[in-house]
Amino acid sequence: MRKVLIVDDEPSVRFVLARTCERAGVPFEEAGSAEEAREKLGHDGLAQDGVGLVLLDVRLPGDDGFKLLGELSQRPDSPFVVVMTAEDTMRSAVEAMKRGAADYLGKPFDLGRVERIVRDLSVGPEGEAPRPAEAAPRSAGQADEEGPQPLALGDMLIGRSPAMVEVYKEIGRVARTEMTVLLMGESGTGKELVARAIHVNSARARGPFVTVNMAAIPRDLMESELYGHEKGSFTGAVERRPGKFELASGGTLFLDEIGEMPIELQAKLLRVLQEREVDRVGGSRPLPVDVRIVAATNADLARSVEEGRFRRDLYYRLAVVPVRLPPLREREGDVVLLARHYLGKYGEQFRGRPLTLGKDAEPLLLAHPWPGNVRELQNVIQRALLKLPGARLGARELSALLPAGTVADRGLTGLVEQLLDAGAPEGGRHAAAIAAVEAPLIAAALARTKGNQLRAAELLGMNRNTLRERMRALGMKAR
Ligand SMILES: Nc1ncnc2c1ncn2[C@@H]1O[C@H](COP(=O)(O)OP(=O)(O)OP(=O)(O)O)[C@@H](O)[C@H]1O
Numbered sequence: 001m002r003k004v005l006i007v008d009d010e011p012s013v014r015f016v017l018a019r020t021c022e023r024a025g026v027p028f029e030e031a032g033s034a035e036e037a038r039e040k041l042g043h044d045g046l047a048q049d050g051v052g053l054v055l056l057d058v059r060l061p062g063d064d065g066f067k068l069l070g071e072l073s074q075r076p077d078s079p080f081v082v083v084m085t086a087e088d089t090m091r092s093a094v095e096a097m098k099r100g101a102a103d104y105l106g107k108p109f110d111l112g113r114v115e116r117i118v119r120d121l122s123v124g125p126e127g128e129a130p131r132p133a134e135a136a137p138r139s140a141g142q143a144d145e146e147g148p149q150p151l152a153l154g155d156m157l158i159g160r161s162p163a164m165v166e167v168y169k170e171i172g173r174v175a176r177t178e179m180t181v182l183l184m185g186e187s188g189t190g191k192e193l194v195a196r197a198i199h200v201n202s203a204r205a206r207g208p209f210v211t212v213n214m215a216a217i218p219r220d221l222m223e224s225e226l227y228g229h230e231k232g233s234f235t236g237a238v239e240r241r242p243g244k245f246e247l248a249s250g251g252t253l254f255l256d257e258i259g260e261m262p263i264e265l266q267a268k269l270l271r272v273l274q275e276r277e278v279d280r281v282g283g284s285r286p287l288p289v290d291v292r293i294v295a296a297t298n299a300d301l302a303r304s305v306e307e308g309r310f311r312r313d314l315y316y317r318l319a320v321v322p323v324r325l326p327p328l329r330e331r332e333g334d335v336v337l338l339a340r341h342y343l344g345k346y347g348e349q350f351r352g353r354p355l356t357l358g359k360d361a362e363p364l365l366l367a368h369p370w371p372g373n374v375r376e377l378q379n380v381i382q383r384a385l386l387k388l389p390g391a392r393l394g395a396r397e398l399s400a401l402l403p404a405g406t407v408a409d410r411g412l413t414g415l416v417e418q419l420l421d422a423g424a425p426e427g428g429r430h431a432a433a434i435a436a437v438e439a440p441l442i443a444a445a446l447a448r449t450k451g452n453q454l455r456a457a458e459l460l461g462m463n464r465n466t467l468r469e470r471m472r473a474l475g476m477k478a479r
Pocket residue numbers: 156157158159185186187188189190191192193194256298374375378
């Protein structure tokens with residue numbers, strides 16, 4: 001059995017991880033820095049009884065974890081590396097996988113999962129799993145010495161839910177390859193943002209990122225839009241025009257809403273993808289194609305295939321790496337982070353100062369099903385900006401902005417079911433369910449009594465101090 005090397009500058013973290021290795025019955029060593037880790041790895045020479053798995057923290061004194069990861073993945077007999085960090089979820093998860101990590105875990109760790117990883121990845125040569133380097137070959141031209149390429153803030157995906165961390169890991173894994181990716185997810189889940197993230201993290205980052213939305217192009221123009229046309233090739237073709245494939249040369253072509261492509265045009269796209277050349281409409285010789293394809297759909301493409309609306313062969317060409325984007329309601333607690341983000345961003349943009357989110361509004365955010373996903377949330381926050389007199393979005397204001405009465409529409413049972421399905425909010429589901437009912441109740445009583453707390457307390461049959469206490473606990477402000 002190979003050893004585990006725990007690399008973390010925090011003794012308490014090393015302690016917990018060491019106990020986890022003991023529980024798994026796997027020998028381990030510890031290092032407090034990249035330098036110390038190099039020494040230990042060097043001594044063992046990664047021989048049979050050497051280090052098979054490195055649990056690596058990113059922020060370390062001296063060289064950081066990514067630097068060490070880059071070095072390790074260059075070694076012919078590199079150990080598995082699992083990156084563990086609390087920082088900057090998206091960037092660190094993408095970066096870790098891009099640099100060849102076997103897995104990524106955000107802090108606080110799920111120790112049960114760490115134990116499983118330690119067991120699975122520290123196996124000896126007999127039971128050897130494929131090395132990460134073999135599993136995903138590094139694309140040519142990708143320099144390891146380059147530091148992490150910081151994503152522009154506008155390209156950052158927000159969210160720390162386990163479902164999103166899986167997406168970040170997938171972005172990092174595919175970014176280092178040239179493989180075709182099919183993004184699947186409901187409308188407004190961030191498919192375009194993910195496509196961009198794959199591009200900026202890939203070896204093609206300096207090339208163009210070109211988007212074509214299949215649902216937005218009239219069918220007659222689709223071929224010329226994609227492949228270009230020669231002057232005079234059809235009525236209206238007054239100039240020679242390059243197509244999107246040509247414009248994306250050296251970069252990434254994002255084919256959005258691919259499910260909307262008419263079936264009779266799909267054969268040509270398949271041919272282009274197979275032969276990697278395009279024919280301009282009216283052109284005489286084919287042009288070579290040098291693009292990475294990322295396609296996206298909010299429809300169930302597999303079903304479209306069964307129903308004969310989408311070619312099976314094209315589907316398999318596109319779905320080399322299928323990536324599913326979770327709907328917002330499946331991203332535990334992310335809706336609160338996103339709401340805070342947009343209140344800050346739009347507040348700065350339109351009012352010159354950020355707005356804040358009241359604690360009492362959180363249960364409502366968590367309970368709403370968000371059929372329009374992040375885009376719907378953006379719209380709600382923008383409406384809040386227009387309507388809010390103050391700088392704080394509380395439960396009362398939010399419930400007025402959400403589609404007519406969340407509770408009234410779906411009934412109390414619906415709301416409660418929704419809360420059980422949604423991610424676990426801070427303080428637990430029970431507290432969130434009570435708050436989801438209590439906050440609007442108190443808000444309504446206050447609205448009826450025009451903010452008079454004594455009369456509102458009477459209306460509710462509680463004393464005024466209790467009312468005040470509840471309002472404080474729910475984060476509600478007196479008006
Ligand atoms: N995790 C996220 N963090 C921050 N912003 C996000 C996130 N997900 C989506 N957005 C934002 O939500 C909006 C919708 O995202 P995007 O256009 O990428 O969705 P989509 O899945 O491509 O939607 P459609 O299928 O309707 O084209 C964009 O403004 C995007 O910036």
